Amino acid sequence: MPLRVRAWTLVAGLISIFLLVMLLLYAPPDGQERAEFAQFLGRFHPLIVHIPIALLLLVPILECAGIIRGHLRQAAGFVLALAATAAITAALFGWLLAWSGGFEGSLVIRHMWGGVSLAAACVACWGLYGWNRRAYAAALVMTIGLLIWTSDQGGKLTHGRTFLTERMPQPLRRWFGVERKVTIDPTSFYAVRVQPIFDQKCVLCHNDEKFKGKLRLDSYEHVMLGGKDGRVVSPGELGKSEMYRRITLPPDSKDFMPAEGKPSLSPEETKIIEVWITAGATIRIPEEATRGLPQSTEEKRVALPLTADYRPQWKTITALEASTGIRIVPRSQNPTDGLILRTVTAPERCTDATLAQLAPVGNLIVDAELA
Known part of the structure; x- marks a missing residue:
């Protein structure tokens, strides 16, 4: 490509990046919906965004193949120019979608800045191509990394933050330190009996800011995730559960937990942990497994259905x-809280005969709003 054409193309790319940055700075998405035609155009972003991804991933393949066949390396420059153009276009349509479609939030902003940064990186790679091979190679590697990060942000926007990790096998979760989000019923055995023990006796040293042995015990997900040496709880296998082994060691043992002279678990608390692990270490355990355990204060407070x-x-x-x-x-929303009888909108219809018709569901009515 002639030097003058290359220079003007590079200038055009830099101007495009500058305009995209101005759009993000002075017209960021604010949650307001705007013109339908702008929304119509913006909705092409999910289609366009795959083009620079495919082209950019093709560049290192061509570069590697070019070691054997030199003409493929020459094609890499052309593909890179297309990738830069497509990245700028995708970033523009992405801004249009977010700005006009009522989007807002930190994840949206991160994804948009990632897209603009990726477009700028593509332009930089194209500028370095054929001029400085080492700088170009380093820039290309960083651009691919930025592509992966930006794509991850976009995936979280489309499918949710846990889409990639929600089905991750447990060994990989431990390796990457990924927790599984679990909804805890506040009336469950774990919430009422187990977690309070961890909160009182363990969380001081195993929390989100201070986690000895890379072990956190401040949530069910982290308890089941384990620490640097793997699981501390083996569901249904008391003998293989490191947690139970440590809390039942002699207090003078170096592996005894809680350590450092902190209050140890009472016999009742140890029994609760034993019952929980033996029953499968789930949030709820079978009722028969809890027989013999004294009721907790919280369990006594659980209201009976109305x-x-x-x-x-x-x-x-x-x-x-x-x-x-x-x-x-x-x-x-609780189906055992009963029903309310409302006659405000039609008081003249609330006669003795009408009320008699309600006998089949009379035992479900606990309140009335009369005229």
Whole structure:
């Protein structure tokens, strides 16, 4: 390519990058939806974005193949120019999508800056191509790394933050230190009986800021993840659970936990850990496994259901609403919290005869809002 054409092409690329930076600085996405035509154009971003990815990944392949066949290395420059053009276009359409489509948030901003940075890196690689091989090679490696990071941010936007890791095998989780997000029922055996023990006796040395042996015990996910030496809990296998071994050692043993003179677990607390591990170390364990354990204060406070579950009667409830004109609505999202009878919208219909029709669901009604 003639030097003058190459120079003007490089200048055009740099101007494009400058304009993209200005757009991100002075017109960032703010959660507001704008013109439909802008949204229409922006929605081509998920299609366009794959083009620079494919082209950019092709460049190092051509470079390596060019060691044997020199003409392939020459093709790498042309492919790199296409990749830079496609990256600039994808970044522009990405900004258009975020700015007009009502997007906002730190993840969106990171992905956008990643896209613009990637476009700039492609332009830089193209500028170095054929001029300084070492600098070009280093820039290309960094550009591929930036491509991977930016693609990861985009994947999190599209599929969620845990899409890549939610099915990751446990050995890989331990290797990369990835925790599995688990929803903990606050009334479960683990939440009521097990985690409080860790909080009182273990978390001081095994938390998110101070985790001895790379072990955290401040959440179920981290407990099951283990530490630098692997698992500390082997579900259903008490003899293979390092945690249980350590809390049952003689207090003067160097491996005894909790260490450093901190209060040790009481016999009751040790028994709770034993029962939990033996039963499978799950969040909820079979009720028969807990027999013989004294009730905790939290368990005694668990409220009994107000009524039976109303959901099996929902067709009957709907039919009664239609025939009587009276509203019967759930008291809360908990199906055992009962129903509310509302007559405010039709007080004239609330007669003794009407109320008698509600007898089939009368045991489910716990409150009334009368006119």
